[in-house]
Amino acid sequence: MDIRVQGPGPTSPFLSARDLFETEHDLSLPVYVQLRDDPDERTWAGHYDDRHVLNISRQAASSAMARELALHEFAHMARHEQEHPSHTQSTEEVLYLALAGKSVERRKLAHCYQIANHMKDIYADDITLAVGPGEKLLSYLESSLAMAVADRPPTPARPGHERLSASADPEITAVNAAFALALTERHDLVDDDHRLYDLARVAAMDAPGVDFEGFKRRFRELAADPDSSGYRQVLVDATRDYVGGEGPAAD
Structure with a gap:
């Protein structure tokens, strides 16, 4: 599973979420993590022909829920690839x-x-x-x-x-x-x-x-x-x- 964090900010929550996710699932497309400056920016996933994009504020990426937020969005990406x-x-x-x-x-x-x-x-x-x-x-x-x-x-x-x-x-x-x-x-x-x-x-x-x-x-x-x-x-x-x-x- 290919994770690419865009811009300065923490990476460990996304790598930790990936490690958990890969125990039972995988994604065919790479995941670009887009760190946003707006602290009110909600976490959401975008889906494209060649990638998924995880949008998250730097504040959320540094929070105690960061790994869980990333894992949740990875799950949405998996459901999208499954065409659920x-x-x-x-x-x-x-x-x-x-x-x-x-x-x-x-x-x-x-x-x-x-x-x-x-x-x-x-x-x-x-x-x-x-x-x-x-x-x-x-x-x-x-x-x-x-x-x-x-x-x-x-x-x-x-x-x-x-x-x-x-x-x-x-x-x-x-x-x-x-x-x-x-x-x-x-x-x-x-x-x-x-x-x-x-x-x-x-x-x-x-x-x-x-x-x-x-x-x-x-x-x-x-x-x-x-x-x-x-x-x-x-x-x-x-x-x-x-x-x-x-x-x-x-x-």
């Missing part, structure tokens, strides 16, 4: 099938992309957690969800319902919580009394219109090797369940 349906299915096509004839708020449309990304991450982390430990990922999921439910407004959001989660949109926060629990349950990372369950319960209470248990079950039980049609239908169903309503069949 989760990484080849067009989200735009799914949204067209699921939402044809419906008027959808811009924020909920953005949330639908987030749901599709969660499914991609489930399949990437099936690789990540098969080759590396899950303690840091669990801590990251817990701290992220804790931040989303920590800031309580001084007055109820509406009569009879006191909002418990933060200024982040409570509906997608509930879906994010379902994803976090689904991923950790899928890989046996949590005991029944883990704090993540309490945090997820608060997030679910704050978004009663979201089928929290349904999304958790959907994420947790994603088939390991779906065909393209089956995966498309799962994503169409998830989109409709989140937005509400019916639509034409995916096929």
